[in-house]
Amino acid sequence: MKQDLVISVDAMGGDLGPEMVIPGVDISLERHPGLRLILFGDEQQIAPLLEKYPRVRERSELVHTDVWVNMDDKPSQALRRGRRVSSMWLAIEAVKEQRASVAISAGNTGAWMVMAKFVLNTMPGISRPAMAAIWPTLRGESVVLDVGATIGADAELLVDFAIMGEAMARSLFGIERPTVGLLNVGVEEVKGVEYVRTAGRMLRNSQLPIEYYGFVEGDDLGRGTVDVVVTEGFTGNIALKTAEGTARQLASYLRAAMSRSWVSKLGYVLAKGAFAQLREKMDPRNSNGGVFLGLNGIVVKSHGGTDAVGFACAMDIAVDMARNDLVQKISKDLAAKQSLMEFVETGNGAANGAATSIAGEKA
Amino acid sequence: MKQDLVISVDAMGGDLGPEMVIPGVDISLERHPGLRLILFGDEQQIAPLLEKYPRVRERSELVHTDVWVNMDDKPSQALRRGRRVSSMWLAIEAVKEQRASVAISAGNTGAWMVMAKFVLNTMPGISRPAMAAIWPTLRGESVVLDVGATIGADAELLVDFAIMGEAMARSLFGIERPTVGLLNVGVEEVKGVEYVRTAGRMLRNSQLPIEYYGFVEGDDLGRGTVDVVVTEGFTGNIALKTAEGTARQLASYLRAAMSRSWVSKLGYVLAKGAFAQLREKMDPRNSNGGVFLGLNGIVVKSHGGTDAVGFACAMDIAVDMARNDLVQKISKDLAAKQSLMEFVETGNGAANGAATSIAGEKA
Known part of the structure; x- marks a missing residue:
């Protein structure tokens, strides 16, 4: 039997x-009986709930905190008030002190990110962490990063994201060589912004053990063209929310269409099983859970607006990441990169020169 | 009766x-009987088609060209080969020489853009043109720009896009004061990239006759929160393609769900009318047609992969833009901006200073 896995939970988030x-x-414990938890938060609110969920009470240690971060606190505010004392801070500290393998919260994303960075620090060689999302596709699922932790990037940061995303895809999907693509506005080498093109050349020419596919476009996300899609956080966040918005929009069209006459309503009743399957496919709860990559520890973010089912889904991801030693995998790959990158940088100078003239042609 | 409107058509595109x-x-002529056309392209291919479509033959003048641009030509190549002689070039030239009110093509986007810029030039005060798309939303339709003409932007360019998009929304939707939002990764003033925040302050503080709403996020696109969504071309293009991809993905889930058992198939048959309505709603052909804004003339781009119905839809947009004197409207607004912007720039220095400290806090 595997050793118990310990997850530290900010019980006040969401x-x-x-x-x-x-x-x-509770749902998560049903799926992963070997799990143990450290719950951080207000005892007065949590204790009565533990009475209702004896399985949770049995498998967890409750650490009372007087302070927790509100959903609309500014990260700086949260850090000032919540440092060393809030449920968020302490949940992350448990990972730093190796009392837990992974920390999870459905709370304020900005605050959770800032605290995670503050407590765990970025890995050697990583300038900024990323937030990776799991994107449902026609082929299954892909890892997409960054979906909003960074604003702006350079070529090297994108290469780091590629390395980290690839390791996550290996852990999550259990495939040996996940394919990696860079999100761009066209698939030709001359397309897009300079730093994306440079990152493309770095990945193409490097000796990194990465299955680099090339550029992908926005519609390749849903298609599942690659296992890992790499982009900078501003664009990644907008792409993610655009997809979520489009899914909601179409669901609303479908509801309206189905209720427009008694015949279509009858059709709906007959096709109920099919719709249930569709709803399951489209359910954002089933792909709930972002992972912060590039820190000395695993930190998972659940959607703030999710319910228990969605939170359990984010817990699943936390379990997967911890069981597969994601941080170890990433450190190993980053260490390998250091030596391999010297080679790339030599090649890169020349490649850069060529790119300038190609870029000029693009106009 | 209105005067005949002349549209110049690159008949070789798509x-x-x-x-x-x-x-x-032909479909378009059925809808707009007052239309006249100048068709540019290979007579050998076009003439037999005109025999089959007598209505088109009757209302159009055919100008033979030996040269046309291929879908996969590089823009620079297309310009070298196609300058002064290609169907694309000549279609745009007809607008410059005021023989036509608007030019349309379903051809190579990059080449079409480069030629349009070359022949028509940008309007006074506009550094780079934008491509605006019409985005179907839960509330109707919105104008979204730029969806790929520019890569990278600064605050002033975004303000120009706001002015042009607003004028287009007035022409297209017939509303007096369309609302305008800036695409960002959060709605708070401190969120996102610096140039988007600066553009937000410029729009907020300016005396421009624009109904500025504030920041919007990716999921506001489908929701139709504002009539005009302004963003830089890299992000806009990725958002557009992500939405298209998501729609295709969900349609494919729906098809699979509906054919999984005979009961669901029967349900499908009964709800056929509803599905037809849904298909109509989701049909990308119904929102086909991008408009290049910021040039001294109107140039419309149809999807290359569309069919006759979709092309007719892009023609509708061309007609609307021409009938409403879009170029006139935009020039007027841009002229007004020149005088109003001095005011803004004075206020802007101070606002910038404040923003730096806020940005620092974001972390």
């Missing part, structure tokens, strides 16, 4: 706080 | 060329 988190943890 | 364009023009 729009509904402990009322959503504790039932979510 | 994956299927004249075989798609001529039937598309």
Whole structure:
């Protein structure tokens, strides 16, 4: 039997706080009986819930905190008030002190990110961490990063994201050589912004053990053309929310269409099973859970507006990442990169020169 | 009765060329009987089609060209080969020489853009043109720009896009004061990249007659939160293609769900009318047609892969833009901006200073 895995949970996170988190943890314990938890938060709110969920009570240690971060606190505010004392801070500290393998919260994303960076620090060689999302595709699922942790990037940062995303895809999907693509506005080498083109050449020419596919476009995300899609956080965040918005829009069209006459309503009733399957496919809860990559520890972010089912899904990801030693995998790959990158940088100077003239032609 | 409107058509554009364009023009003539056309392209291919579509033959003048641009030509190549002689070039030249009010092509986007810029030039005060798309939303339609003409932008360019997009929304939707939002990764003033925040302050503080809403996020696109969404071309292009990809993905889930059992198939048959309505809503042909804004003339781009119905839809947009004197509207607004911007720039220095400290806090 595997050793118990310990997850530290910010029980105060999410729009509904402990009322959503504790039932979510309960579902997760049903799926992963070997799990143990450290719950951080307000005892007064959490203790009565533990009475209702004896399985959670049995498998967890509750650490009371007087302070927690609100969903609309500014990260700087949260850090000032919550440092060393808040449920978020302490949940992450448990990972730093190796009392837990991974920390999870459905709380304020900005605050969670800032605290995670503050407590765990970035890995050697990584300038900025990324947030990776799991994107449902026609082929299954892909890892997409960064979806909003960084704003702006350079070529080297994108290469780091590629390395980290690739390691995550290996852990999550259990495939040996996941394919990696760079998000761009066209697939030809001359397309797009300079730093994306440079990153493309670096990945293409490097000796890194990465299956680099090339550029992909926005519609390749849903198609699942590659296992890992790499982009900078501003664009990644907008792409993610655009896809979520489009899915909601089409679901609303479908509802309206199905209720427009009694015949279509009858059709709906007959096709109910099919719709249930469709709903399952489209359910954002099933791909809930972002992972911060590039820190000395694993930190998972659940959607703030999710319910217990969605939170359990984010817990699944946390379990997967921890069981597969994601941080170890990434450190190993980053270490390998250091030696391989010297080679690339030599080649890169020349490649850069060529690119300038190609870029000029693009106009 | 209105005066005849003349549209110049690159008859060689699109994956299927004249075989798609001529039937598309035919549909358009049915809808707009007052239309006249100048068709540019290979007589050998077009003439037989005109026999089949007498309505098109009757209302158009055919100008033979020996040269046309291929879908996969590089823009620079296309310009070298196609200058002064290609169907694309001549279609745009007809607008410059005021023989036509608007030019349309379903051909190579890059080449079409480069030639349009070359022949028509940008309007006074506009550094780079934009491509605006019409985005179907839960509330109707929005104008989204730029979806790929520019890569990278600064605050002033975004303000120009806002002015041009607003004028287009007035022409297209017939509303007096369309709302305008800037695409960002959060709605708070401190969120996102510096140039987007600066553009936000410029629009907020300016005396421009623009109904500035504030920042919007990716999921506001499908929701139709504002009438005009302004962004830089790299992000805009990725958002557009991500939405298209998501729509295709969900349509494919729906098809699979509906054919999984005989009961769901029966349900599908009963709900056929509803599905037809849904298909209509989701049909990308119904929002086909991008408009290049910021040039001394109107140039419309149809999807290359569309069919006659989709091309007719792009023709509708061309007609709307021309009938509403879009170029006039934009020049007027840009002229007004010149005087109003002095005011903004004074205020802007101070605002910039404040922003730096706020940005520092974001971390």
